[in-house]
Amino acid sequence: xxxxxxxxxxxxxxxxxxxxxxxxxxxxxxxxxxxxxxxxxxxxxxxxxxxxxxxxxxxxxxxxxxxxxxxxxxxxxxxxxxxxxxxxxxxxxxxxxxxxxxxxxxxxxxxxxxxxxxxxxxxxxxxxxxxxxxxxxxxxxxxxxxxxxxxxxxxxxxxxxxxxxxxxxxxxxxxxxxxxxxxxxxxxxxxxxxxxxxxxxxxxxxxxxxxxxxxxxxxxxxxxxxxxxxxxxxxxxxxxxxxxxxxxxxxxxxxxxxxxxxxxxxxxxxxxxxxxxxxxxxxxxxxxxxxxxxxxxxxxxxxxxxxxxxxxxxxxxxxxxxxxxxxxxxxxxxxxxxxxxxxxxxxxxxxxxxxxxxxxxxxxxxxxxxxxxxxxxxxxxxxxxxxxxxxxxxxxxxxxxxxxxxxxxxxxxxxxxxxxxxxxxxxxxxxxxxxxxxxxxxxxxxxxxxxxxxxxxxxxxxxxxxxxxxxxxxxxxxxxxxxxxxxxxxxxxxxxxxxxxxxxxxxxxxxxxxxxxxxxxxxxxxxxxxxxxxxxxxxxxxxxxxxxxxxxxxxxxxxxxxxxxxxxxxxxxxxxxxxxxxxxxxxxxxxxxxxxxxxxxxxxxxxxxxxxxxxxxxxxxxxxxxxxxxxxxxxxxxxxxxxxxxxxxxxxxxxxxxxxxxxxxxxxxxxxxxxxxxxxxxxxxxxxxxxxxxxxxxxxxxxxxxxxxxxxxxxxxxxxxxxxxxxxxxxxxxxxxxxxxxxxxxxxxxxxxxxxxxxxxxxxxxxxxxxxxxxxx
Numbered sequence: 001x002x003x004x005x006x007x008x009x010x011x012x013x014x015x016x017x018x019x020x021x022x023x024x025x026x027x028x029x030x031x032x033x034x035x036x037x038x039x040x041x042x043x044x045x046x047x048x049x050x051x052x053x054x055x056x057x058x059x060x061x062x063x064x065x066x067x068x069x070x071x072x073x074x075x076x077x078x079x080x081x082x083x084x085x086x087x088x089x090x091x092x093x094x095x096x097x098x099x100x101x102x103x104x105x106x107x108x109x110x111x112x113x114x115x116x117x118x119x120x121x122x123x124x125x126x127x128x129x130x131x132x133x134x135x136x137x138x139x140x141x142x143x144x145x146x147x148x149x150x151x152x153x154x155x156x157x158x159x160x161x162x163x164x165x166x167x168x169x170x171x172x173x174x175x176x177x178x179x180x181x182x183x184x185x186x187x188x189x190x191x192x193x194x195x196x197x198x199x200x201x202x203x204x205x206x207x208x209x210x211x212x213x214x215x216x217x218x219x220x221x222x223x224x225x226x227x228x229x230x231x232x233x234x235x236x237x238x239x240x241x242x243x244x245x246x247x248x249x250x251x252x253x254x255x256x257x258x259x260x261x262x263x264x265x266x267x268x269x270x271x272x273x274x275x276x277x278x279x280x281x282x283x284x285x286x287x288x289x290x291x292x293x294x295x296x297x298x299x300x301x302x303x304x305x306x307x308x309x310x311x312x313x314x315x316x317x318x319x320x321x322x323x324x325x326x327x328x329x330x331x332x333x334x335x336x337x338x339x340x341x342x343x344x345x346x347x348x349x350x351x352x353x354x355x356x357x358x359x360x361x362x363x364x365x366x367x368x369x370x371x372x373x374x375x376x377x378x379x380x381x382x383x384x385x386x387x388x389x390x391x392x393x394x395x396x397x398x399x400x401x402x403x404x405x406x407x408x409x410x411x412x413x414x415x416x417x418x419x420x421x422x423x424x425x426x427x428x429x430x431x432x433x434x435x436x437x438x439x440x441x442x443x444x445x446x447x448x449x450x451x452x453x454x455x456x457x458x459x460x461x462x463x464x465x466x467x468x469x470x471x472x473x474x475x476x477x478x479x480x481x482x483x484x485x486x487x488x489x490x491x492x493x494x495x496x497x498x499x500x501x502x503x504x505x506x507x508x509x510x511x512x513x514x515x516x517x518x519x520x521x522x523x524x525x526x527x528x529x530x531x532x533x534x535x536x537x538x539x540x541x542x543x544x545x546x547x548x549x550x551x552x553x554x555x556x557x558x559x560x561x562x563x564x565x566x567x568x569x570x571x572x573x574x575x576x577x578x579x580x581x582x583x584x585x586x587x588x589x590x591x592x593x594x595x596x597x598x599x600x601x602x603x604x605x606x607x608x609x610x611x612x613x614x615x616x617x618x619x620x621x622x623x624x625x626x627x628x629x630x631x632x633x634x635x636x637x638x639x640x641x642x643x644x645x646x647x648x649x650x651x652x653x654x655x656x657x658x659x660x661x662x663x664x665x666x667x668x669x670x671x672x673x674x675x676x677x678x679x680x681x682x683x684x685x686x687x688x689x690x691x692x693x694x695x696x697x698x699x700x701x702x703x704x705x706x707x708x709x710x711x712x713x714x715x716x717x718x719x720x721x722x723x724x725x726x727x728x729x730x731x732x733x734x735x736x737x738x739x740x741x742x743x744x745x746x747x748x749x750x751x752x753x754x755x756x757x758x759x760x761x762x763x764x765x766x767x768x769x770x771x772x773x774x775x776x777x
Contacts, residue, residue, distance in 0.1 A: 037762060040065050041755040045742050046720035046728030049268040049751040056126035058271040059286065063130025064761045066265055070283050070722030071141050074131065077261050077284040078153045079145050081160035082106055083340070088144050090343040094351070098182055099168065101338045102355050102362045103380070105159045112383040113152035120387055124151035127286050133762060154286040158385045161261060161282070162411065163377055167308055168364065181365065186354040188335050189321030191313075191372050232256065232478065232697065234508060234678060235299035235416035237424035238516060239472040244523050245707065250418040251531055252279070252290050252299035252702040255673065255680050257695060258717050259654055264700045266716060270748065277393045278712060278746055280700045283722075286386045287393065292704045292712065294746070295396045296419035301478050303414045304501025305430035307378040309454075311360045311447030312371040324358055325448040333358045360447055373444060377411075378431040378457070384409030398423045398467075405429060406460040414476045417467075420706040425467035426474045428481040432458045432499050441498045464490060464500065473516040477673070479509035486517070507676030511537045515678070524705045528713055530678070531703055532739035534589040534669050537676030539599060542606075543582050546620040550579045553621060562618055564625050574628050574638050575621070582624075589671045589679075591643030598638065600646075600671055602627035607674075634690025643667030646683050648694050648717070648733055652724045656695050661687035666737040670697060679739065698736075702744060712744035 038052040038061025048065035052058040067074060079085050083100030085093035100106075113124060128151040135141050135149075232255025240246040256262040267288050268278040279291015290300050315333070317323035323330040335356045341348050356363040360374040367373055379385075384407065391404035398419055405415065408431045417425040433454035439445050445452040464481035466474065471485045480503040482488055492500055514537065515530050522530075553565055564571060578598050585595035605623035609616070616622060628638040649665035651658035670681030683692035694717075702714040715736055721728040735742060745751045752758070 037760050038062075038064070039758065039760050041751050042757040043743075043745060043751070043754050044756045045732055046726070046756075047266045047268065047714075047744075048720075049270070049745065049755075051270045051748065051751075053272045055271045055273045055275045056122050058269045058275055059123050060126045060130040060133075061761050062267055062269060062281075063127045064134045065267070066281075066283055067131050067134040067141075069265060069720055069728075070263075071131075071135065072144075073261075073263065073283045073722055075144060075146055077157055077160075077282070078149065080261065081109075081153065081156040081284075084145060086340055086342040087348065088343060094340060094342055095182060096164070097340050098353060099164055099364070100160060101340070101353070102181075102364055103159065103164060103168075104357075104362065105156050105164070108381055108383070109152045109155035109159060110150075112155050116387070120390070121151070123386075123390070124154065124286060127151065127154065130761075137762075154284060154386065155383060157282070157284045158383070159380065162385075163380050165261070166302075167377055167411075168375065181363070182353070184351050184353060188354065190354070191315035191324075191356070192318055192321040232673060232680060233301035234477050234512065234673075234680070235301050235414065235475070236512060236516065237416050237418045237426070237474045238519070238522070238527065239424050239468065240422040242472040242516070242520060242522060243527075244521050245705075246422070247524075247705050247707045248418040248420070248422050248424055249524065249527050249706070250292070250297050250299060250416065250424075250704045251527070252297070252700070252704070253531065253678075253698060254280070254290065254300065254700055255697050256699040258650075258697075258699060259656060259695065262699075263722075264716060266700070266714060266720060266744075268744070268746070268751070274394050275390075278744055279702065287389050289389045291702065292706075292710060293393060293396070294420075294710050296398070296401060296417065296706070297704050298392065298401075298418075299416040300413040301416075301476050303412055303428055303430060303478070303481075304503055305412055305428065305432050306441055306498040306501065307411050307431055307433070309360075309376050309433075309435075309441060309452075310364075310444040311358070311374045311376065311452065312367060312444050313358050313360070313363070313374055313447045315372065322356075326359075327448070327450045331359060333363075358447065367444060374447060376454070378433060379409055379411040382409070385411075397421070398425070402460065408457060408460060414478075414481070416474060416476060418704070418706055420708070420710070422706075423468055424474055426465060426476060426481070426484045427460075428464035428500070430463065430499075432463070432496075434458060435496070435498055437496065437498075458496075458499070462495075464495060466490075471517075473513075473519075475509060475512035475516060477506060477508035477512055479503055479506050483509050483513075486513070506674070507536070507538045508673050508678060508680070511535060511676045511678055524703070524711060527705070528703050528741055531701060533678040534671060535587050535676065536589060536596075536599065536671060537587075538603075539582075539585070539587045539675070542599075542603075542620060543585070543587075546579065546624065547583055549618050549621045553618060562616070562622060565618060565621055571625050571628055574632070575625055578624055578628055578638060579621075589642055589669050589677060591641065591667050591669055593642045594639050596642035596671065597631065597640045597645050598624065598627060600642075600675065601630055603672070603675060631690070634685070642669070642671075645690075645692055646671070646681065646694070647687075647691050648681075648737060650718045650730050650733070654722070654724075656684075656686065656693070659686035659693040661689050661691055665691070665693065666733055668694060668737055669739065670694075673697065701741070703741070710746055712746060713741035714744040715741050 038050055038057045040061055041049040050058050050061040052061055083097040086097045128149045131149040234253040236251035238249045240248055264280045265283055267281050270276050276293050277288050277291055279288040281288040314325040316325055322333045322335055324333055333356050337352055337354050340351045358374045361376040363372045364375045365373050388407045388409040395401040395404050411431045413429050415427040415429045434456050435441055436451050469485045474484050476484055483505040515533055581595045589596040602624040605626040606619055609619050631638045631640055646668050647665040648668045649659055651663055668681050670679035671677040672682050673680035681694050681697040683694045686693045699717050705711045716732045717736055719728040719730050719732045745754050
C-alpha cells in the first residue's frame with residue numbers, strides 16, 4: 001500500500017540514492033561527473049512529477065521514472081527503431097527491419113546527435129544515462145537485446161514512428177511494392193540489367209502509389225490487421241469570451257492504439273533551468289510533446305499535408321550500373337549491403353540485403369512497371385523534432401511560441417494553442433516543400449526531370465492558420481483547416497494545390513462545433529463534461545435516410561424488394577423493431593442503449609457497401625439487417641445494450657490477441673469517431689460471446705484552464721504502468737469508464753501535498769564522452 005513520504009523519509013531516500021549511485025556506476029572505469037539529483041513524486045495514480053535544479057537532472061529523472069513504468073516497452077520501441085526487431089520477433093519483423101535500414105534510421109539518428117548543439121546532446125546524454133542507470137540498479141529487469149541505451153536512440157524512435165510507420169506505412173506504399181527488394185544478395189546492377197522489369201503482385205488491385213497521406217478510415221480490427229490509415233484525435237481551444245471566469249481553455253485528446261509503440265505515458269517536469277511542462281510522451285521519447293507549462297499549452301492532431309514524394313528513377317547505363325539519368329546527363333547512386341539477423345527455430349541466422357539511394361532518397365520499392373521508386377520525406381535527414389519541442393516547452397508567450405513553431409522541424413500536425421493571456425490559435429503545421437505546380441504530386445514523378453526538385457519549404461506565414469477568431473473557439477479533429485470554426489476567411493484556393501491534404505469536415509468536427517457554438521458561458525467543469533460527449537452526429541443523416549428507405553420498402557412491389565427484406569422473412573419483424581428504436585433514439589451512446597448497438601454494428605456493413613460501390617436503394621436497411629443477423633448469431637437477440645457489447649480490457653500480456661470474455665472488463669459508452677462521438681472508442685469482436693474490445697481511440701485526454709494558477713485534469717486509457725502487478729496497470733480505466741478525470745497537479749505545493757510516494761534518484765552519471773561508440777549496425 002502506498003504511503004505518504006515525510007521530510008525524514010525524503011532525506012533518507014537521498015542518502016540511499018547516493019549509495020545506490022556509487023554501486024550502480026562502480027568505483028572504476030570511466031570518470032563520472034556529479035550532477036544534481038532528481039526528485040520523483042508519484043501521485044495516487046502513479047503519474048510521475050519530476051523536480052530538479054537542472055534540465056539534465058529532470059530528464060535523467062524522467063527516464064528513470066518511465067523505465068520504472070515500462071522498461072520492456074522502451075526497449076522494444078528502440079529495438080524496432082534500430083531495425084533489429086527480427087532478432088527478437090523473427091520472420092514477422094524482417095520487412096520492418098529492412099525498411100528501417102533502407103531509410104538509414106540508425107545512421108541518420110547518430111549523425112543528428114553528433115551535430116546537435118552541446119545543450120541538446122547533454123539532454124540526450126542525461127536521458128540515456130537515466131535509462132542505463134535504472135537497469136543497472138535493477139538487475140532483475142530483463143534485457144531482451146540491447147546491452148546499453150545510446151543517446152541517439154530517441155532520435156531513431158522519432159524516425160521510426162513518424163517516417164516509417166506513418167509516412168511510408170500509411171501513405172500508399174504496400175508490401176507488394178517492397179517485396180521484389182526483399183530478396184537476399186541482389187546484385188549491384190539489379191536495376192540496369194533489365195530483369196527488374198517485373199510487375200508487382202496484383203498491380204491492378206494495389207492502391208495508387210503516393211506519399212500523399214490520404215484521410216482514410218480503418219477496418220474494424222485489432223492493431224496490425226487493418227490496411228487503411230486510422231482517423232483520430234480531437235483538439236479544442238476556447239477563448240475567455242466564452243468562459244465564465246474569463247480564462248482560455250484547451251482540450252488535448254489524441255487517439256492512438258492502446259497497445260504497442262504508440263502507448264502514451266504522462267509526465268510532469270519541473271526544472272529550475274526552464275524545462276517546466278506537464279503532458280504526455282511516448283515510451284522512449286526524450287521530451288513530452290503535448291501539454292502545458294504555467295503560461296501556455298498545445299495539442300496535436302494529424303494532418304495530411306503533402307510532405308513527401310516518390311520519384312521513379314531511370315538506371316540506364318549498362319557500363320556503370322549505379323548511374324541514373326538526370327537532366328541531360330547522369331548522377332551516381334549509392335549502394336550498400338547490410339546484414340539482418342533473424343531469430344528462427346534453429347537459432348539466429350544472418351541475411352544479406354542490398355540497398356540503393358539516389359539524391360532524392362532511398363529506393364523503397366517498385367511500381368507496377370518494375371521501376372525503382374525513391375522516397376523523399378521532409379525533415380527525414382535534418383531531424384530537429386526534439387529541438388523544436390524543447391523550444392515550444394520553454395516558450396512563455398504567443399510570440400515565443402510562434403518563433404519556436406517557425407522552425408517547422410516537426411514535419412506535420414495540426415497545432416491547437418491557448419495561453420494565460422487569453423489567446424487561442426490554430427496552425428496547419430507542416431514542413432511543406434515548394435514544388436512546380438505543373439506536376440501531379442499526388443503520383444510518382446519522373447526523377448530524371450530537374451523541374452521535380454523541391455525549392456525549399458513554405459514558411460510558417462504561408463500555412464493555413466487562425467488566431468483569436470471572432471467566434472471565440474477553434475476545433476480540429478483531423479478535419480479540414482477550413483472548418484476550424486465558423487467564418488473562416490481563407491479558402492483552399494488561397495494555397496498551392498499540393499499543400500492541404502484530403503481532410504474533410506468529418507462528423508467529430510461537426511459534433512465539436514455544435515458543442516462549442518452552444519457554449520457561450522462555460523465553466524471548467526462544463527468544459528470537462530463536453531470532452532466526454534457521445535452524441536453520434538452521423539446519425540443525423542443516416543437515421544432519416546434509413547426511415548426513408550423503410551417507407552419506400554413498405555410501398556415497393558414484392559419483386560423489387562431484396563430477399564432479406566421481404567415480408568415474411570425471418571428478419572422482417574426484428575428489422576421493424578430496429579427501425580422504430582433508431583427513429584426514437586436520442587443519438588446518445590449510453591450504456592443501456594440498444595439503438596447504439598444496432599447503429600454501430602450496422603455502420604460497418606454500410607461502410608463496406610459504400611467502399612465497394614454498392615448502389616442499392618436499400619443500403620442502410622440491408623446493412624441494418626446484416627447487423628441484426630450478426631447480433632443474433634452471437635447473442636441470440638438483436639436487443640443488446642451497448643455497455644454489454646462495448647468493453648475495455650487490458651489482457652496479460654497486453655496484446656489484442658489475448659482478449660477474452662473470461663477476463664475482467666469494463667463497459668464503455670464511447671463509440672467510433674467516424675460516427676461523431678467525441679469520446680472516441682474503437683472496438684472489434686474478439687470475445688467468445690461476440691463482445692467487442694477496445695484497441696484504439698481516446699488514449700490520453702487532458703483539459704487545461706489557463707487561470708492565474710493553471711489547472712489541469714487528465715486521464716490515460718489504462719494507467720501509467722505496464723506492469724500487470726502494479727496498482728497503476730488498470731486503475732485509471734475505472735475513471736475512464738465513468739467518463740471522469742483525475743487531477744493533473746502542477747505546482748510543487750500541490751504535488752507534494754498529493755504525493756503517494758516520493759523518492760530521489762541518483763544524480764551521478766557518465767560524462768558525454770562515454771557514449772562515443774562504434775557505428776551502429
